[in-house]
Structures are given as C-alpha cells and as structure tokens.
Amino acid sequence: MGKPTGFLEYERVTAKAVSPKERIKNFNEFHTPLSEIEQRKQSARCMDCGVPFCQSGMTIKGMTSGCPLNNLIPEWNDLVYTGNWQQAYNRLHKTSNFPEFTSRVCPALCEKACTCGMNDDEAVCTKENEMAIIEHAYANGWAGPKPPKARSGKRIAVVGSGPAGLAAADQLNTRGHSVTVYERADRIGGLLRYGIPNMKLEKHIIDRKLEVMKAEGIEFVTEANVGENVKAKMLIDEYDAVILACGASNPRDINAAGRDAKGIYFAVDFLTSTTKSLLDSNLADGKYISAKGKNVIVIGGGDTGNDCVGTVIRHGCKSVTQLEMMPKAPDERAESNPWPQWPLVCKTDYGQEEAIAVFGHDPRIYTTTVKEFKKDTKGNLKAVVIVSLESKIDGATGRRMMVPIEGTQKELPCELVLIAAGFLGTQKYIADAFKVELTERTNVKTKPDGFATNVNKVFTAGDMHTGQSLVVKAIRQGRDCAREVDEYLMGYSGL
Numbered sequence: 001m002g003k004p005t006g007f008l009e010y011e012r013v014t015a016k017a018v019s020p021k022e023r024i025k026n027f028n029e030f031h032t033p034l035s036e037i038e039q040r041k042q043s044a045r046c047m048d049c050g051v052p053f054c055q056s057g058m059t060i061k062g063m064t065s066g067c068p069l070n071n072l073i074p075e076w077n078d079l080v081y082t083g084n085w086q087q088a089y090n091r092l093h094k095t096s097n098f099p100e101f102t103s104r105v106c107p108a109l110c111e112k113a114c115t116c117g118m119n120d121d122e123a124v125c126t127k128e129n130e131m132a133i134i135e136h137a138y139a140n141g142w143a144g145p146k147p148p149k150a151r152s153g154k155r156i157a158v159v160g161s162g163p164a165g166l167a168a169a170d171q172l173n174t175r176g177h178s179v180t181v182y183e184r185a186d187r188i189g190g191l192l193r194y195g196i197p198n199m200k201l202e203k204h205i206i207d208r209k210l211e212v213m214k215a216e217g218i219e220f221v222t223e224a225n226v227g228e229n230v231k232a233k234m235l236i237d238e239y240d241a242v243i244l245a246c247g248a249s250n251p252r253d254i255n256a257a258g259r260d261a262k263g264i265y266f267a268v269d270f271l272t273s274t275t276k277s278l279l280d281s282n283l284a285d286g287k288y289i290s291a292k293g294k295n296v297i298v299i300g301g302g303d304t305g306n307d308c309v310g311t312v313i314r315h316g317c318k319s320v321t322q323l324e325m326m327p328k329a330p331d332e333r334a335e336s337n338p339w340p341q342w343p344l345v346c347k348t349d350y351g352q353e354e355a356i357a358v359f360g361h362d363p364r365i366y367t368t369t370v371k372e373f374k375k376d377t378k379g380n381l382k383a384v385v386i387v388s389l390e391s392k393i394d395g396a397t398g399r400r401m402m403v404p405i406e407g408t409q410k411e412l413p414c415e416l417v418l419i420a421a422g423f424l425g426t427q428k429y430i431a432d433a434f435k436v437e438l439t440e441r442t443n444v445k446t447k448p449d450g451f452a453t454n455v456n457k458v459f460t461a462g463d464m465h466t467g468q469s470l471v472v473k474a475i476r477q478g479r480d481c482a483r484e485v486d487e488y489l490m491g492y493s494g495l
Contacts (some may be wrong), residue, residue, distance in 0.1 A: 029201075049074075155177070162192060179217075244434065245474075251419065264419065266418075266420075267308050291311070296414070297370075300420030330345055384411070390403060483495040
C-alpha cells in the first residue's frame with residue numbers, strides 16, 4: 001500500500017501546533033492541517049508491510065494494539081496517496097461512524113502499532129490522514145445525509161448520546177429502524193460535548209454530524225433524564241428495544257481530611273461548566289467554575305487531568321500542580337514493552353506543554369497524593385497537604401500498593417482542587433430504574449459475550465458496559481451492540 005519506497009523517501013510530518021503561549025488565549029483547536037500535497041506524501045509512507053498491525057485491534061498484555069474499529073488503514077492510505085479521496089472516504093466510513101471525532105481525540109492506537117514505528121518514532125501519521133479524508137468528504141458533499149430507503153417498523157430507544165449511543169443509533173438507523181436518542185443534558189453529545197474540551201474537539205464538529213443524523217431520520221430528545229423525569233417503564237413499553245449507553249459517569253472521590261472544603265470539584269463538573277458557559281455566552285455569563293487568579297491542584301495524571309491543566313491556564317490561574325500517584329513512566333520503551341504493544345512511556349500532552357511555557361516547569365509531581373485539605377475560617381479551601389508514596393506488597397493480600405512515606409508531607413497553597421481520578425462505573429439510579437444487574441465494578445452486567453442484559457429487550461454498550469475507556473472503543477461497542485439488537489429484532493443482522 002502507498003508508495004513502496006515512500007517510507008524511505010519521506011520523513012514523518014505532522015500538523016503544526018500553534019505555540020503554547022498563543023493558543024492559550026482562546027479555547028479553539030490549535031493545529032494547522034497539512035497541505036493536500038503533503039498529506040498525500042504522508043499517506044505514501046504507508047508501506048506494503050504484509051501484516052498491518054495498525055488495523056488489528058488486538059489485546060496484548062491487557063492493552064489494545066491497533067485500531068479497535070479495524071479501520072482499513074492501508075487501503076485508504078493508498079487511496080489518499082493516489083488522490084482518490086472519495087473512495088478513501090467510502091473505505092473509512094465502512095468501519096467508522098465518526099472519523100471527525102476520532103481523528104481529533106483518539107490517542108492513535110493505530111500509529112503505535114504501525115510497522116514504520118517499529119524501530120523509531122516515525123509511524124505513518126494515520127490520525128491526520130483520517131482527518132484529511134473526512135474533511136474532504138464534508139467539503140465535497142460525500143458525507144451528507146443518506147436516509148434509509150425503507151423503514152422496518154421497529155422502534156428503538158437509545159439512552160445516552162455519547163459515542164457508544166450515537167454509534168448504535170447511526171447503525172440501527174441505516175437498517176431502517178426508527179431510533180430515538182434520549183439525553184439528560186441540554187445538548188446532544190455526552191462525553192464528546194461536555195467531557196472533552198473545545199481545544200481537542202470544537203463543538204461545531206459535533207453539531208455538523210448531528211445535523212446529518214437528524215436529516216437521516218434519527219430523533220433526539222434533550223433534558224430527558226431517564227430514571228427521573230422520563231420513566232424507564234415507558235421506554236420498555238413503547239419501544240421494541242432499549243439500549244443503555246449512559247457512560248461510566250460515577251467519579252472516583254478522594255477520601256482525605258477536609259474533603260468538605262469549598263473549592264473542591266470533580267473534573268467532569270469543572271470541564272462541563274466551562275464548555276457550557278462557552279457555548280451559551282463565550283464565558284460572559286460567569287456561570288462556570290473559575291480558576292482565574294487561583295492556585296490550582298489537579299489530582300490525576302491522565303487525559304482528563306491534562307484537560308483540566310489546559311483549561312485552568314486558559315482561565316488565568318495563578319499556578320497549577322498535577323498530582324500523579326504512579327511513578328513517572330520511562331521516556332523510551334523498556335525491553336519488556338516491545339512493539340507492537342502500546343508504548344508505556346512518558347507523554348507530555350498539550351496542557352503540560354502550556355504549563356511549562358507559562359510557569360517554566362512541568363506541573364506534574366509523581367508518586368504523590370493528598371493527605372489533607374485545609375480550610376479557612378469560612379470553610380473555603382486554602383491549602384493542600386501532599387505526601388509522597390512508595391510501592392509495597394500488602395502482607396495480607398499479596399497485592400502491590402502505593403503507601404504514604406512518613407515525614408514527606410508538604411503543604412501547598414491552593415484555592416481550587418479538581419479531582420480527575422477516574423470513574424467507578426455507571427450511576428446506580430439508571431440501572432435501578434431498569435432493574436438491570438450490575439457487576440462488582442458497577443458496570444451493567446450482560447449475558448456472556450454479548451450486550452443483552454437480564455431484562456428482556458434491554459441492552460447496554462460503551463463505558464456503561466465496560467467501564468471507563470476510549471472514544472474509539474465506545475464507538476466499536478455501539479456498533480457491535482447495534483448488530484446484536486438488529487438480530488434480536490429481525491432474526492438475523494444486516495449490519
């Protein structure tokens with residue numbers, strides 16, 4: 001695929017990012033796409049490697065290697081190289097419902113498994129090629145509405161409008177089923193809308209796709225909190241199938257003295273407040289959790305923590321510190337972590353880059369957690385006591401644990417804490433409303449190797465099923481769940 005010698009002739013080139021100090025002046029996406037000529041060169045780097053691990057989606061040592069959607073990457077790279085953009089879009093859309101989302105927010109598992117990156121970091125820039133394809137498709141009208149020619153008479157309710165719910169709805173609609181998506185928020189998009197900042201995914205990108213889906217016949221109902229103002233029984237009675245795709249939105253808390261101090265928020269609430277205010281008034285309404293002029297501590301070293309760092313810097317924080325319980329990952333692959341495994345290496349993301357540019361140092365402190373939140377006389381947060389951690393084996397369980405090191409306490413001034421420590425599973429009231437069973441990890445339990453729950457005609461998909469995961473995996477879950485629902489309704493699946 002591609003030009004046989006392309007990977008030797010062309011170096012990897014990616015979209016140029018706006019400088020950190022310039023991009024923090026707004027909440028816009030900040031990469032300038034490559035020219036069409038350069039993008040075709042980059043696609044030419046896709047070699048005829050024989051075994052394309054990029055599209056494998058295999059699980060190796062508990063980590064995914066390659067695209068979970070099994071995107072036909074070598075095929076559409078070759079089509080881009082030869083200038084056949086429309087056919088490249090057709091091949092991409094065959095496996096991916098939302099390349100406009102994944103090309104912006106996916107961590108590019110495909111690139112980490114690329115054969116070109118086996119001995120260095122020069123993988124084909126597949127993620128950017130994907131974005132070029134979908135943007136060409138919109139510009140040329142290829143990605144417009146394609147409503148089904150006939151309807152099956154079957155009605156399906158999808159609860160939750162994140163990537164899994166939208167993917168399931170999109171797939172089932174193409175089969176001619178009538179789909180209604182229920183969303184408890186004021187806008188459609190779930191995690192895509194309010195969990196991911198505009199810097200990574202501007203919301204007009206979501207709206208563009210939603211307009212296509214509406215024109216294809218999918219109905220959307222907002223401010224419909226199923227289990228509260230919309231009854232679960234109504235959905236079960238009125239629809240032929242119900243898909244629960246409500247995410248894993250139960251955040252993990254921090255149990256430390258002073259947790260009731262004013263000024264401590266979960267990351268998802270903080271990010272949601274900023275995005276909603278941006279959409280409503282470009283922050284003019286002041287209805288968001290502001291970090292302006294404050295010393296901020298972000299608890300959690302993952303993607304959400306990084307998003308918080310980038311957001312508080314745009315607010316104009318006084319300082320930002322990011323706490324990570326685990327040790328710093330190595331800068332290069334360890335011998336025990338060979339290609340094509342996911343590389344367990346240290347990543348400096350956009351938020352950390354911006355903190356380094358603004359404050360002169362990396363905001364992350366490793367092997368550290370919070371010991372105490374300190375309050376002033378009015379109950380407001382004024383400082384945080386942190387403590388270093390070390391790894392030890394628990395004598396009773398034999399499990400390795402991170403435990404505090406005596407005498408390492410340190411107090412940091414702080415008026416705003418954002419907890420980005422992950423999620424514990426679905427919110428229980430939704431599961432209770434449908435009487436579906438939960439696993440010990442509070443994910444919705446399904447029948448073996450499937451998406452059907454213990455309740456007749458009720459299915460589940462996405463993070464509500466698997467626990468916290470990636471957008472691309474949620475899309476795959478939605479597609480697979482739709483296939484099972486289609487078979488349940490029709491006796492066979494055409495998806």
